[in-house]
Amino acid sequence: MSLLEVEQLSKRFGGIVALDDCTLSVPEGSITGLIGPNGSGKTTLFNLVTGFIPRDGGEVRFKSKSIAGFGPDRIYGLGIGRTFQLARIFPRLTTLENMLVPVRRAGLRALLSHGQWGAEKARAMKMLASMDISEVAGTLGGALSYGQRKLLELAAVMMARPELVLLDEPGGGVNPALLERIAGHIQQLNRQGVTFLLVEHNLGFVMNLCHEVVVLHQGRAIAKGTPREVRENPAVLDAYLGA
Amino acid sequence: MSPTGLVRSASLILLAVVALAFPLLVSDPASTNIGVFTLMYVGLATSWNIMGGYTGYISLGHAGFFGFGCYALGLPLAHLHVGGGYAPFFLVPLAGLLTALFAIPVGWIALRTRAATFVIVTIAVMFMLQLAASNLIGLTGGTGGLRFPNPGWSGDVFNDPFYYAMLGLAVAAIAASWWIRRSKFGLGLLAIRDDEDKATAVGVPTRAFKLTAFVISAALVGMMGGVYGYYVTYVYPEFVIDPTIGISMVLMAFLGGLGTVTGPVLGALLLEPAQLWLAYHFGAIRLYLVFFAATFLLVILVLPRGIVPSLAVLLRRRLALT
Numbered sequence: 312m313s314l315l316e317v318e319q320l321s322k323r324f325g326g327i328v329a330l331d332d333c334t335l336s337v338p339e340g341s342i343t344g345l346i347g348p349n350g351s352g353k354t355t356l357f358n359l360v361t362g363f364i365p366r367d368g369g370e371v372r373f374k375s376k377s378i379a380g381f382g383p384d385r386i387y388g389l390g391i392g393r394t395f396q397l398a399r400i401f402p403r404l405t406t407l408e409n410m411l412v413p414v415r416r417a418g419l420r421a422l423l424s425h426g427q428w429g430a431e432k433a434r435a436m437k438m439l440a441s442m443d444i445s446e447v448a449g450t451l452g453g454a455l456s457y458g459q460r461k462l463l464e465l466a467a468v469m470m471a472r473p474e475l476v477l478l479d480e481p482g483g484g485v486n487p488a489l490l491e492r493i494a495g496h497i498q499q500l501n502r503q504g505v506t507f508l509l510v511e512h513n514l515g516f517v518m519n520l521c522h523e524v525v526v527l528h529q530g531r532a533i534a535k536g537t538p539r540e541v542r543e544n545p546a547v548l549d550a551y552l553g554a
Numbered sequence: 555m556s557p558t559g560l561v562r563s564a565s566l567i568l569l570a571v572v573a574l575a576f577p578l579l580v581s582d583p584a585s586t587n588i589g590v591f592t593l594m595y596v597g598l599a600t601s602w603n604i605m606g607g608y609t610g611y612i613s614l615g616h617a618g619f620f621g622f623g624c625y626a627l628g629l630p631l632a633h634l635h636v637g638g639g640y641a642p643f644f645l646v647p648l649a650g651l652l653t654a655l656f657a658i659p660v661g662w663i664a665l666r667t668r669a670a671t672f673v674i675v676t677i678a679v680m681f682m683l684q685l686a687a688s689n690l691i692g693l694t695g696g697t698g699g700l701r702f703p704n705p706g707w708s709g710d711v712f713n714d715p716f717y718y719a720m721l722g723l724a725v726a727a728i729a730a731s732w733w734i735r736r737s738k739f740g741l742g743l744l745a746i747r748d749d750e751d752k753a754t755a756v757g758v759p760t761r762a763f764k765l766t767a768f769v770i771s772a773a774l775v776g777m778m779g780g781v782y783g784y785y786v787t788y789v790y791p792e793f794v795i796d797p798t799i800g801i802s803m804v805l806m807a808f809l810g811g812l813g814t815v816t817g818p819v820l821g822a823l824l825l826e827p828a829q830l831w832l833a834y835h836f837g838a839i840r841l842y843l844v845f846f847a848a849t850f851l852l853v854i855l856v857l858p859r860g861i862v863p864s865l866a867v868l869l870r871r872r873l874a875l876t
Contacts, residue, residue, distance in 0.1 A: 361755065363755075387755060395755070403747070412742065421738065426740060471756070
């Protein structure tokens with residue numbers, strides 16, 4: 312079953328067609344990779360799915376219900392989390408506070424009560440420990456290393472228990488050891504039931520990690536399949552090598 | 555209770571006693587007048603900080619809400635023929651409510667912009683209000699001004715009720731600021747300050763949060779504008795919708811420390827008495843404006859983060875060394 316379905320999604324920026332009738336789906340429980348040359352529309356697709364920019368046409372469905380036109384905070388509330396290219400965290404909040412911002416609370420009273428509930432704090436510390444960054448819980452986000460920020464961003468997104476997480480270049484700019492750690496965390500979270508859709512330029516990383524790969528080219532999904540199928544698809548070779 | 559908690563509670567109680575007893579200890583009107591204005595700015599800077607400090611949206615137009623609140627108290631008083639005495643104080647919450655209602659559409663529109671554009675929009679709204687107050691002569695009395703009822707108290711104790719009214723509003727503002735700062739709502743505001751797009755990506759309803767902070771901030775400022783109008787008994791648009799009032803509260807918050815609870819309080823306690831002293835002694839040449847400009851430059855150069863955050867860093871370093 313597909314958790315996320317994107318149907319004939321279109322987006323133009325002036326005269327540039329960023330997404331052109333793009334159709335793809337993300338199976339529930341999978342780690343799906345989204346690859347394609349620069350400018351093929353990967354980040355635009357993320358921004359449309361998570362409600363950051365309005366679409367020009369097409370449909371986005373999450374758990375068979377349309378979410379097109381919803382704002383980012385509402386979409387996050389429905390269970391779709393995302394990370395950004397170059398790891399965005401809150402620099403003047405501590406690591407622990409960074410973890411608590413995404414926690415959802417229902418009702419006005421809960422919003423006005425203390426920002427650090429014991430149970431939330433305990434869960435945040437547990438999550439930080441599982442990412443091996445609990446020692447920087449009291450450090451300001453701006454003082455963390457790039458690798459720590461990457462891990463923190465992933466950990467924080469998980470605090471609202473999303474069912475689907477969109478990762479924009481989880482392996483961008485990190486050393487091979489950390490890359491392996493990040494891949495491990497993604498696999499572990501996936502085993503706990505979280506579905507991932509990730510954009511990544513490191514093809515080795517994608518081929519090892521993903522169950523399914525979708526290839527974007529000039530705003531369209533031109534191929535999909537297992538990593539092996541995609542690697543051997545002539546259309547993909549054309550797109551990448553420009554033959 | 556921990557030792558630091560004990561020290562904190564003791565100093566808070568001491569501060570409360572001093573604040574409450576001030577008019578009894580120092581009874582000459584010149585000093586209690588300084589007290590009234592200092593408390594007003596404690597409240598104004600604290601209220602401004604709820605929006606400007608926590609969310610990072612710098613409004614230079616809060617003097618507009620100050621003036622709006624002033625008229626929102628003065629006009630009902632005039633039209634309902636309310637006499638002097640204590641009665642007008644009971645209508646101050648109404649002025650706050652009206653200011654809040656006014657701030658909702660203003661915030662709705664202004665908060666579609668960010669950073670420098672937001673600053674400009676707030677300034678524009680303030681001047682539009684000033685123009686409206688000057689031109690809606692039938693309603694506001696225009697540049698001829700608005701007269702509040704005469705309180706009717708004798709000169710030697712005249713300031714005292716206003717002192718306690720401003721004290722009450724300042725305490726309300728500090729309580730609101732403290733409450734918000736430690737709440738889940740406040741955490742969302744700080745997240746907006748740091749990175750608004752990221753905040754919305756992790757589920758913070760940024761528009762609703764910003765608007766709520768904006769309206770709370772404006773309503774508190776409006777109530778202080780109301781008490782101010784009754785205190786000075788006669789106002790006209792340029793006098794009460796005065797950009798220097800709006801800039802003063804911002805400067806105090808900057809000096810003390812943006813986004814902290816105590817910073818704006820400290821900033822107001824330091825700057826307002828100094829400004830009044832200068833105004834008394836060199837009033838004719840408006841030296842206090844030069845003083846304000848110089849202070850602002852110094853703050854930006856030496857303490858860009860404000861006194862409280864800088865001291866906190868210093869203290870932490872000391873503690874780390876020992």
